Amino acid sequence: MTITDSTAEALVVVSHVSKRFVLHKDKSLKDRLLYWRNRARSRDEFLALDDVDVEIRLGETVGLIGHNGSGKSTLLKVIGGIIEASSGEVYRRGRVAALLELGAGFHPDLTGRDNVYLNAAILGMSTSETDAVFDDIVEFSGIGDFIDSQVKFYSSGMYVRLAFAVAVHSDPDLLLVDEVLAVGDEPFQLKCMNKIRQFQKEGRTIVLVSHSAEQVADVCTRAVVLDAGRVVHDGDVGAGIRTLREGYERDRVAAEEREQAAAGADTAPPIVVNSVSIEHADGQAFDGAPIRRGTDVAITIHVDVVRPVEWITGFTLSSTIGNAVYRLNSEGLGMILPTSPGRYAVRFELPDTNFGINRLVVSAGATTVDGEPIALLDPAGHLDFEDDPYGAGLVQFEARGTVSIDRA
Amino acid sequence: MQESPRPDGVRTVRDPLQRIGRDASLGRGTWASLTEVFGRRELLGRLISREISAKYKNSSLGVVWSLMRPLAQLVIYFVAIGQFLGAARSIPEFAIFVFTGLTAWSLYSEIISAGTTSIVANGGLVKKVYLPREIFPLAAVGAALFNFVIQFGILVLATAVLGQFPWHADLGYLPLSIAIILVYATAIALVLSALNVYLRDVQHLVEILLLILFWASPIVYSAGFVHEAIGGTWIEQLYLANPITLAVLGMQKAMWLAGTTDPEQYWPPNLALDMGIALIVGIVLLWIGQRIFSRLQSNFAQEL
Numbered sequence: 001m002t003i004t005d006s007t008a009e010a011l012v013v014v015s016h017v018s019k020r021f022v023l024h025k026d027k028s029l030k031d032r033l034l035y036w037r038n039r040a041r042s043r044d045e046f047l048a049l050d051d052v053d054v055e056i057r058l059g060e061t062v063g064l065i066g067h068n069g070s071g072k073s074t075l076l077k078v079i080g081g082i083i084e085a086s087s088g089e090v091y092r093r094g095r096v097a098a099l100l101e102l103g104a105g106f107h108p109d110l111t112g113r114d115n116v117y118l119n120a121a122i123l124g125m126s127t128s129e130t131d132a133v134f135d136d137i138v139e140f141s142g143i144g145d146f147i148d149s150q151v152k153f154y155s156s157g158m159y160v161r162l163a164f165a166v167a168v169h170s171d172p173d174l175l176l177v178d179e180v181l182a183v184g185d186e187p188f189q190l191k192c193m194n195k196i197r198q199f200q201k202e203g204r205t206i207v208l209v210s211h212s213a214e215q216v217a218d219v220c221t222r223a224v225v226l227d228a229g230r231v232v233h234d235g236d237v238g239a240g241i242r243t244l245r246e247g248y249e250r251d252r253v254a255a256e257e258r259e260q261a262a263a264g265a266d267t268a269p270p271i272v273v274n275s276v277s278i279e280h281a282d283g284q285a286f287d288g289a290p291i292r293r294g295t296d297v298a299i300t301i302h303v304d305v306v307r308p309v310e311w312i313t314g315f316t317l318s319s320t321i322g323n324a325v326y327r328l329n330s331e332g333l334g335m336i337l338p339t340s341p342g343r344y345a346v347r348f349e350l351p352d353t354n355f356g357i358n359r360l361v362v363s364a365g366a367t368t369v370d371g372e373p374i375a376l377l378d379p380a381g382h383l384d385f386e387d388d389p390y391g392a393g394l395v396q397f398e399a400r401g402t403v404s405i406d407r408a
Numbered sequence: 409m410q411e412s413p414r415p416d417g418v419r420t421v422r423d424p425l426q427r428i429g430r431d432a433s434l435g436r437g438t439w440a441s442l443t444e445v446f447g448r449r450e451l452l453g454r455l456i457s458r459e460i461s462a463k464y465k466n467s468s469l470g471v472v473w474s475l476m477r478p479l480a481q482l483v484i485y486f487v488a489i490g491q492f493l494g495a496a497r498s499i500p501e502f503a504i505f506v507f508t509g510l511t512a513w514s515l516y517s518e519i520i521s522a523g524t525t526s527i528v529a530n531g532g533l534v535k536k537v538y539l540p541r542e543i544f545p546l547a548a549v550g551a552a553l554f555n556f557v558i559q560f561g562i563l564v565l566a567t568a569v570l571g572q573f574p575w576h577a578d579l580g581y582l583p584l585s586i587a588i589i590l591v592y593a594t595a596i597a598l599v600l601s602a603l604n605v606y607l608r609d610v611q612h613l614v615e616i617l618l619l620i621l622f623w624a625s626p627i628v629y630s631a632g633f634v635h636e637a638i639g640g641t642w643i644e645q646l647y648l649a650n651p652i653t654l655a656v657l658g659m660q661k662a663m664w665l666a667g668t669t670d671p672e673q674y675w676p677p678n679l680a681l682d683m684g685i686a687l688i689v690g691i692v693l694l695w696i697g698q699r700i701f702s703r704l705q706s707n708f709a710q711e712l
Contacts, residue, residue, distance in 0.1 A: 081428040081538035084706035090428050094421040098537055105533050109465040121451040173421045
């Protein structure tokens, strides 16, 4: 292949790659002989990747994200050369270290030391190269004196730590990481993320598969979102995560509608939450653009009280993956709500909002004073916030920084 | 890897972009696979030593166990076939004769049986990391060779102790025999290891076939018995067409001094020529086997 100027810095070129899996339902010789005639029926085809084009340049950190089964791990394995594409081409250069499953090459009966050398050889290192970094590997893994005992006596954390240590010391040009940083304790995870950042500084290229949007937002410079084997987004990380979350939400709403349809109509509750309106505190409607930090937001819950009841109403703001970020109800504010039947609007004001999460899902509900749920509207709406230009997290600030000589 | 920091500190990779995946063309594909495996020879060495050391890691006798099996077989055949059935009466130095055949056979059968399961046994690695997959059957070949060397050492020792040390011109048959066994066993192991991924029945079938084939070569009986029974018929030609039979005969010719010098013993004519032809055919089969393996290996990761 001739390398054009535009691909001169490319480390991986994935061009029109499709991957078709054939699922056999029969596995034994007997089955195959018995069902020889209608063997076509025992085959199921499944398109895991559908005409994927991705080019990864030197020094990029790319997050591959998508739902379960969207093909992101398959794409990673195609890049790693573990699975061959059914059609299309993959070009690659430099040394690759795949952190697909840590410790895949470990043999339980060998000592940690033997396994380090074996695993390093699997990652393409020579014995002399391994000798040179052996002490660093032991140091990084924190295994200490256990290095000379058989790895079958290791805890799962030690196992993973040692394997990760070997992989990051193999001097890769391209590091492929698949969902493995979730294991290990918190200090070790921190160590891993720091190592990944150090790799970024050194100009190494990283491709990361993760379910954790926070992790991707944290380290990646680019996000590729896959859905049903197709690339639906390639570029900005924030936009990529939004695309993914919209997908999650769509699925969730669809599932809920199915559930409600299955449950059918039940006995009418005394309270119905009709809708929730979200607007500027001064009554102006939002225009659909992301909300700026510092905006005063008003959330109004519109409720029908059908039968007399003592009630509490409130709302929850949660991330699209369902983590509650903020809760507020009428009891917390000491509000006394009318008990007689009628239509009411309960308004809550959140002055000077500074949420750092791109999208918050609003759900609203009503309960009895004992906390028995009466009605729930979920999702009732959503709030999109602007990206924090400085920091990252659940909240954002007009942050400032100074530097001076520390005389203390 | 060729990499060096640019003056501005940005990491560069000088290797050109290369297409990943196997080359389907015949000659170039084999050459590419060969160089790929050669490039990972250090890993191959580690896999072989893993295979050997992990097997006996927690046993106090260790590697001695790998000798127990052929020694037990030797005792069984020496007593049952040699003495009770009387084969030893017409076969001089029956113990050396049997052990020579057993040594050749165990190299062959060990490569095939361990090689067949090698890909499935290393499924964890095959699914997670890209390696030239030939390395796993080859590691089985290496481990079997290690056992063979020990067993062969004992055989040499035994000939020396019994005053039958085979220092004669027919020793030339020895490398030819070993080459035939290695070439055929490796070719078969490559193909079967790949097939076993798709159809696990293969590994059970292989056990049975090896059991049968053991008796299809003159290991515990001499070629003379066969010649007496079916001499001059096409069945004898078929019997002698078995490359492992030729390899066992060659091995006996080299190591079994009492039989080579005994005019009563029957040796098939043109043994050296037949062995040479078998070796050439075997090399072609090995190449074909590697092509089949290469074709089948593309789906290993998803079939395991």
